[in-house]
Amino acid sequence: MVALQQRLTDALANIVGAQNVLAQPEARTRYASDQYWYAIAAAAAGQPISRPDVAVLPTTPEQIGAILRLANELGVPVTPWGGGSGVQGAANVDQGGIVLDLRKLNRVRGIDHKSLTCVVEAGKNCRDFEAELNAIGLTFTHYPASTEWATIGGSIAARGSGVLSTKYGKIEDHVLNIEFVTPTGELVHTPSVPRHAVGPELTQLLVGAEGTLGIITAATVKLRALPQKRVFGAYSFASLSEGIEAGRRIMVSGLRPPVMRLYDEHAASHSLARAVDIPLSEPTLVLMFDGEYPDLVDLEAKIAFDLCHDHKGKVLPAQLGETWWEKRYVFYYPPYAPELPSIWGTVDVVADFQHIEEVYHATTRAVRESIDPKWNLQLNTHFSHWYEWGSMIYARMKVPTGPDNLQEAKALHDEIFRAGIEAAMAAGAVMNDHHGVGLRLEPFMEAQYGEAGLQALSSIKRALDPNNILCPGKLGL
Numbered sequence: 001m002v003a004l005q006q007r008l009t010d011a012l013a014n015i016v017g018a019q020n021v022l023a024q025p026e027a028r029t030r031y032a033s034d035q036y037w038y039a040i041a042a043a044a045a046g047q048p049i050s051r052p053d054v055a056v057l058p059t060t061p062e063q064i065g066a067i068l069r070l071a072n073e074l075g076v077p078v079t080p081w082g083g084g085s086g087v088q089g090a091a092n093v094d095q096g097g098i099v100l101d102l103r104k105l106n107r108v109r110g111i112d113h114k115s116l117t118c119v120v121e122a123g124k125n126c127r128d129f130e131a132e133l134n135a136i137g138l139t140f141t142h143y144p145a146s147t148e149w150a151t152i153g154g155s156i157a158a159r160g161s162g163v164l165s166t167k168y169g170k171i172e173d174h175v176l177n178i179e180f181v182t183p184t185g186e187l188v189h190t191p192s193v194p195r196h197a198v199g200p201e202l203t204q205l206l207v208g209a210e211g212t213l214g215i216i217t218a219a220t221v222k223l224r225a226l227p228q229k230r231v232f233g234a235y236s237f238a239s240l241s242e243g244i245e246a247g248r249r250i251m252v253s254g255l256r257p258p259v260m261r262l263y264d265e266h267a268a269s270h271s272l273a274r275a276v277d278i279p280l281s282e283p284t285l286v287l288m289f290d291g292e293y294p295d296l297v298d299l300e301a302k303i304a305f306d307l308c309h310d311h312k313g314k315v316l317p318a319q320l321g322e323t324w325w326e327k328r329y330v331f332y333y334p335p336y337a338p339e340l341p342s343i344w345g346t347v348d349v350v351a352d353f354q355h356i357e358e359v360y361h362a363t364t365r366a367v368r369e370s371i372d373p374k375w376n377l378q379l380n381t382h383f384s385h386w387y388e389w390g391s392m393i394y395a396r397m398k399v400p401t402g403p404d405n406l407q408e409a410k411a412l413h414d415e416i417f418r419a420g421i422e423a424a425m426a427a428g429a430v431m432n433d434h435h436g437v438g439l440r441l442e443p444f445m446e447a448q449y450g451e452a453g454l455q456a457l458s459s460i461k462r463a464l465d466p467n468n469i470l471c472p473g474k475l476g477l
């Protein structure tokens with residue numbers, strides 16, 4: 001075993017240079033957990049679920065090809081690691097082997113100012129990328145709340161979303177094509193544009209694959225000019241139904257607010273009110289419109305505000321929206337974001353307008369009823385990303401102090417998720433909108449896809465990765 005470890009470390013050093021190989025116990029601690037509650041709790045208890053034998057930081061796609069060929073030769077698992085900010089546990093190295101840290105593959109290869117596109121390497125940090133673009137008047141319009149840590153590749157691999165998604169789309173809408181390395185080490189470039197009729201969309205096969213089907217090394221992504229104007233609005237509604245209906249009418253009428261967030265009364269009074277420092281007790285909708293042409297922005301906002309009035313929305317100070325925008329990331333940091341010894345997590349599910357209200361009621365009811373009241377579960381829910389056909393709910397749960405015993409705490413966590421996810425799916429939802437599957441939702445993959453559907457995905461995995469090197473067991477494949 002020691003001989004294999006040494007052979008692996010030496011061979012990796014030959015590929016990437018000894019300075020880019022971490023074989024000391026430090027490798028285990030640096031990659032001991034991503035941001036999945038159980039991974040954090042297990043690492044804190046000295047029992048990390050993420051246990052890489054060695055970390056390697058390649059700087060070119062060719063090096064990644066060589067690393068994967070070596071891993072196949074030696075039969076060693078490989079797990080890609082972007083910013084380690086995933087909340088479902090996908091990046092944890094639960095089978096040991098190599099952790100492939102992509103953060104040194106972080107160049108902007110070039111910007112096409114005519115098409116407004118950019119080729120960016122996968123390990124580029126989202127915040128750094130946005131800052132570099134802003135400096136030249138451009139924006140990527142993918143603003144995850146984890147922008148400080150998340151990478152472009154990790155966002156694509158986890159099928160992420162940002163706060164502006166309702167107008168500009170999820171990450172899959174930003175990506176024109178990708179460069180990736182197959183599990184057996186070959187470099188692939190997918191067709192240069194996403195709209196074509198030359199067979200299935202290979203780019204999208206890798207989007208959301210959570211590292212199981214290949215390593216994304218670069219992507220061509222859509223850029224935009226920074227907006228010239230932003231208009232904010234905020235409304236409270238007598239019932240959540242009225243708020244959902246106002247949101248639905250805005251979306252089906254073709255209006256495109258980059259931000260449209262509907263908070264239920266719990267999230268409005270406990271979380272939103274605290275952040276914006278305005279007392280709120282009813283379901284609350286925060287809207288933002290933006291664009292290059294101020295008149296058009298004003299007109300879009302006016303039509304949307306009229307629709308809110310149609311549903312008896314009560315006008316709240318527009319300053320609420322502006323404060324929300326300035327503080328949009330605070331919800332994800334202490335004191336808003338939970339810390340140990342709490343148990344926390346988000347059931348973020350997506351459905352069409354026909355089902356979304358029932359999904360909300362069924363999911364929140366099931367989560368509340370899944371746990372003994374003595375644990376004082378808190379549940380704040382909002383509808384954060386909207387589509388022209390539906391919306392998603394972001395049901396954020398917290399148990400302030402769970403059981404001391406790690407396995408008992410995990411059992412409590414798992415039961416809350418089982419209840420929430422099963423109720424959501426039974427009411428017509430898809431079990432995740434933008435956080436991905438990871439270790440947390442892997443047990444539900446067959447329920448989501450059906451036996452034949454999961455078999456089809458597993459067949460693709462076997463064909464691309466015959467030695468099951470990349471992220472073995474993940475996604476239930």
Ligand SMILES: Cc1cc2nc3c(=O)[nH]c(=O)nc-3n(C[C@H](O)[C@H](O)[C@H](O)COP(=O)(O)OP(=O)(O)OC[C@H]3O[C@@H](n4cnc5c(N)ncnc54)[C@H](O)[C@@H]3O)c2cc1C
Pocket residue numbers: 034035079080081082083084085086087090091102122123143144145146149150151152153154155156157158159160161162163210211212214215216217332333434435436471
């Ligand atoms: C405070 C906070 C706020 C968050 N807010 C948001 C949000 O607003 N929107 C959102 O979508 N998510 C959010 N997340 C979740 C998380 O940040 C996203 O899932 C993000 O996309 C993960 O990116 P990462 O680079 O950290 O990937 P990682 O967590 O490192 O990896 C995610 C998955 O992708 C794989 N992977 C990573 N890089 C590659 C690659 N180059 N090729 C192939 N596979 C790869 C990993 O193996 C893993 O399976 C948040 C998380 C936190 C902690």
